[in-house]
Amino acid sequence: MKFGHFDDEHREYVIETPKTPLPWINYLGSKEFFTLISNTCGGYTFYKDAKLLRLTRYRYNDVPMDINGKYFYIKDGDTVWNPGWKPTQTDLDEYECRHGIGYSKFKGVKNGVKADVLTFVPVNDNCEVSKLVVTNDSSEEKNISIFSYVEWCLWNADDDSRNFQRNFSTGEVEVKGSAIYHKTEYRERRNHYAVYSVNAPITAFDTARDSFLGLYHYAGNPEAVLNGKLTNSMASGWSPIAAHQLDVTLKPGESKSYVFVLGYIENPVEDKWESHNVINKKPAEALLAKYDTDAKVDAAFAELNDQWDKLLNIYTVDSSNDKVNRMVNIWNQYQCMVTFNMSRSASYYESGIGRGMGFRDSCQDLLGFVHLIPDRARERIIDIASTQFEDGRAYHQYQPLTKKGNSDIGSGFGDDPLWLIAGTSAYIRETGDATILDEMVPFDNDASVAQTLMEHLRRSFGYVDTHRGPHRLPLIGRADWNDCLNLNCHSTQPGESFQTFGPSEGPVAESVFIGGMFVKYGNEYADLCDLKGLTDEAAKVRASVAEMNEILLDSNAGWDGEWFVRAYDSYGNKVGSKECEEGKIFIEPQGFCVLAGVGTETGQAQKALDSVKEHLDTKYGVMILQPAYTVYHEELGEVSSYPPGYKENAGIFCHNNPWVSIAETVIGRGDRAFEVYKKTCPAYTEEISEIHRTEPYIYCQMVAGADAKFHGEGKNSWLTGTAAWTFVNISQYILGVYPTLKGLSVDPCVPADFGDFSVKRVYRGVEYDISVKQNGAQKGVKELIVDGVKVEGTVIPYDASKKTVKVEVVMG
Numbered sequence: 147m148k149f150g151h152f153d154d155e156h157r158e159y160v161i162e163t164p165k166t167p168l169p170w171i172n173y174l175g176s177k178e179f180f181t182l183i184s185n186t187c188g189g190y191t192f193y194k195d196a197k198l199l200r201l202t203r204y205r206y207n208d209v210p211m212d213i214n215g216k217y218f219y220i221k222d223g224d225t226v227w228n229p230g231w232k233p234t235q236t237d238l239d240e241y242e243c244r245h246g247i248g249y250s251k252f253k254g255v256k257n258g259v260k261a262d263v264l265t266f267v268p269v270n271d272n273c274e275v276s277k278l279v280v281t282n283d284s285s286e287e288k289n290i291s292i293f294s295y296v297e298w299c300l301w302n303a304d305d306d307s308r309n310f311q312r313n314f315s316t317g318e319v320e321v322k323g324s325a326i327y328h329k330t331e332y333r334e335r336r337n338h339y340a341v342y343s344v345n346a347p348i349t350a351f352d353t354a355r356d357s358f359l360g361l362y363h364y365a366g367n368p369e370a371v372l373n374g375k376l377t378n379s380m381a382s383g384w385s386p387i388a389a390h391q392l393d394v395t396l397k398p399g400e401s402k403s404y405v406f407v408l409g410y411i412e413n414p415v416e417d418k419w420e421s422h423n424v425i426n427k428k429p430a431e432a433l434l435a436k437y438d439t440d441a442k443v444d445a446a447f448a449e450l451n452d453q454w455d456k457l458l459n460i461y462t463v464d465s466s467n468d469k470v471n472r473m474v475n476i477w478n479q480y481q482c483m484v485t486f487n488m489s490r491s492a493s494y495y496e497s498g499i500g501r502g503m504g505f506r507d508s509c510q511d512l513l514g515f516v517h518l519i520p521d522r523a524r525e526r527i528i529d530i531a532s533t534q535f536e537d538g539r540a541y542h543q544y545q546p547l548t549k550k551g552n553s554d555i556g557s558g559f560g561d562d563p564l565w566l567i568a569g570t571s572a573y574i575r576e577t578g579d580a581t582i583l584d585e586m587v588p589f590d591n592d593a594s595v596a597q598t599l600m601e602h603l604r605r606s607f608g609y610v611d612t613h614r615g616p617h618r619l620p621l622i623g624r625a626d627w628n629d630c631l632n633l634n635c636h637s638t639q640p641g642e643s644f645q646t647f648g649p650s651e652g653p654v655a656e657s658v659f660i661g662g663m664f665v666k667y668g669n670e671y672a673d674l675c676d677l678k679g680l681t682d683e684a685a686k687v688r689a690s691v692a693e694m695n696e697i698l699l700d701s702n703a704g705w706d707g708e709w710f711v712r713a714y715d716s717y718g719n720k721v722g723s724k725e726c727e728e729g730k731i732f733i734e735p736q737g738f739c740v741l742a743g744v745g746t747e748t749g750q751a752q753k754a755l756d757s758v759k760e761h762l763d764t765k766y767g768v769m770i771l772q773p774a775y776t777v778y779h780e781e782l783g784e785v786s787s788y789p790p791g792y793k794e795n796a797g798i799f800c801h802n803n804p805w806v807s808i809a810e811t812v813i814g815r816g817d818r819a820f821e822v823y824k825k826t827c828p829a830y831t832e833e834i835s836e837i838h839r840t841e842p843y844i845y846c847q848m849v850a851g852a853d854a855k856f857h858g859e860g861k862n863s864w865l866t867g868t869a870a871w872t873f874v875n876i877s878q879y880i881l882g883v884y885p886t887l888k889g890l891s892v893d894p895c896v897p898a899d900f901g902d903f904s905v906k907r908v909y910r911g912v913e914y915d916i917s918v919k920q921n922g923a924q925k926g927v928k929e930l931i932v933d934g935v936k937v938e939g940t941v942i943p944y945d946a947s948k949k950t951v952k953v954e955v956v957m958g
């Protein structure tokens with residue numbers, strides 16, 4: 147069952163009912179100012195950091211769900227309604243929400259009045275702009291009142307939700323004309339404030355929540371709105387808000403338009419004040435003036451759309467499969483931008499006060515983003531590497547505002563160092579810019595011990611190479627990619643964090659998965675050594691990789707007979723083996739070892755993937771492990787804490803489904819690669835939205851596995867490495883346009899009935915127009931013709947002097 151439809155021409159998902167199975171959200175903003183917005187106008191806004199600079203309040207896990215947002219109320223006689231249905235939930239005659247690329251549109255119609263709202267964050271300003279157009283479609287004159295409402299957050303969202311003894315006394319505001327200013331803590335150490343304004347004279351306002359809502363009311367029935375009259379309240383402590391009232395007369399057929407701007411302003415410390423305790427509003431007024439007419443707003447909206455036209459032109463596919471075209475050309479790339487911006491900080495499942503930027507997460511997000519804005523990827527790589535320690539380990543997370551490592555979670559995740567190689571290699575393969583390797587980059591943000599980025603990568607590789615266990619496999623530490631395999635943790639008391647309890651490293655617990663990563667990214671690191679002319683080092687690295695390859699294939703170490711072992715616990719017992727009672731087979735080492743090329747010559751790769759199909763496959767995707775753990779295993783950690791079928795305990799963890807799909811392309815099985823791709827692909831799961839529940843235009847982190855009560859139900863949408871890995875899978879492996887250090891390679895692996903297709907790819911400033919004749923083949927390039935000239939192999943020689951290159955590929 148569907149609750150909307152795709153409008154590919156406008157790059158929108160059109161939601162036809164406010165009663166979606168879960169809030170279906172969108173992200174506005176692409177650089178520093180961000181808004182989460184749901185299909186009923188819920189959500190919140192922050193500047194740079196969802197924990198430290200939160201502008202508006204949101205209450206997670208509240209009832210009814212998704213209740214706080216940025217609302218417009220329309221009072222027409224005795225009827226009060228919202229264009230997005232919530233929070234009054236007054237039945238609408240018509241409702242529509244269109245989530246687009248960096249904007250959302252709402253249409254609500256009630257009793258002959260239509261309200262259209264367009265909300266977006268302009269490309270170059272720190273504000274959110276909402277254009278509200280009200281139209282009288284009835285035959286009578288209408289006298290309506292429009293009310294706006296946002297609730298300010300006292301900046302630090304963590305403190306805001308806990309420290310009430312202080313916070314109920316700090317709130318401060320100013321009002322000037324139609325502009326309401328939130329200036330809590332500005333008198334002391336802050337030099338920033340927020341403003342919410344409308345480009346028309348207002349009848350009244352409120353800035354104190356209790357006056358607007360009424361003490362015993364809530365956002366669904368605000369007293370002042372029901373009374374038809376805001377009270378001009380000036381907040382002092384408690385909960386400051388911003389609400390405007392506009393009284394509007396509309397003749398039959400008449401429309402009126404209003405622009406609301408919610409902005410963030412920073413002043414230089416010496417220029418904070420206009421007069422004693424009166425904030426300097428000049429920069430705010432300048433900002434508001436940029437959006438005070440429809441024409442200016444329309445121009446800013448066009449600029450946003452132009453930006454996305456350009457970004458989404460960098461990689462486009464034209465195939466006979468509409469769903470693939472839609473995901474590749476629009477939604478998958480869009481989600482990659484969002485995961486790049488947010489890492490794992492703020493979604494409807496990540497509260498924005500928890501995890502900030504993940505080291506491994508952000509490195510992986512780069513893989514799906516780097517072709518879009520390489521300069522920002524470059525900056526991000528430097529930021530991430532700056533949180534690495536001198537010995538090659540890394541902080542597991544860092545805060546986006548301060549860019550400093552988060553010492554609460556600390557370090558010790560065995561896989562983290564290698565992901566830095568993955569991100570850097572992707573950047574250089576995309577751009578050809580090897581100068582990044584010469585950048586001086588601090589360790590633990592200490593510039594006095596800075597070394598080149600190349601040296602950082604060397605230490606990444608070196609750390610894993612020198613921290614091995616009894617089988618010469620890499621030590622797992624606190625966990626590897628699977629945050630829940632906490633083999634050194636041994637926690638028995640509720641409340642202890644599985645990720646930080648216990649030693650950060652034990653001498654015995656090993657990860658086969660990191661072994662697979664070591665092969666994949668060791669090879670990429672060796673290529674970078676070659677690029678730098680470090681042939682001796684490259685040879686040494688390759689020797690280590692070759693040794694690891696053997697270890698992984700050895701039935702006394704990485705190989706279990708029919709698949710790869712997952713790990714060895716701190717007692718030296720196998721995890722993910724036929725010898726285990728539960729958790730006999732895990733997905734991660736099968737996908738990652740094979741995509742790294744391990745076992746492709748011995749038949750073990752094929753065997754491992756066949757085992758995945760036999761033991762882990764479901765109609766909704768490939769599960770992370772089987773059989774699920776039914777009892778808690780102290781020696782394994784969080785993995786066995788989840789009820790069977792959820793999350794890392796036998797859920798369908800979407801992130802590693804593309805690893806399996808990529809692995810299938812590595813061994814040339816296009817049918818199966820595509821089958822795996824389709825199972826978790828939003829354009830396909832849209833049809834079962836009532837089961838899947840999360841947004842049908844983007845990936846979620848986890849779908850409940852076969853053991854779960856709600857098999858097929860998705861959770862934790864948006865912020866997941868699935869976005870980047872799926873884009874890598876479909877664009878670079880299935881469609882096969884893969885950036886190498888030497889140039890673009892074209893080597894598709896598609897299902898037998900996929901048909902001919904073409905890809906346009908802008909790469910290092912050259913536009914490649916690639917057409918592929920499939921000939922029913924799943925893999926194999928019989929002929930590669932570049933501008934009419936036959937080329938051996940699959941790599942198109944890079945020639946910067948050309949603007950466009952025509953590439954013909956014949957498979958077979």
Ligand code: BGC
Pocket residue numbers: 629630645784793794
């Ligand atoms: C979750 C993981 C997550 C981790 C973060 C665990 O509870 O299951 O998916 O990565 O927490 O700390």
Ligand code: NOJ
Pocket residue numbers: 490504506507626627628629630794
């Ligand atoms: C989500 C985390 O963000 C990611 O870092 C981790 O790899 C997966 N969960 C699996 O545990």
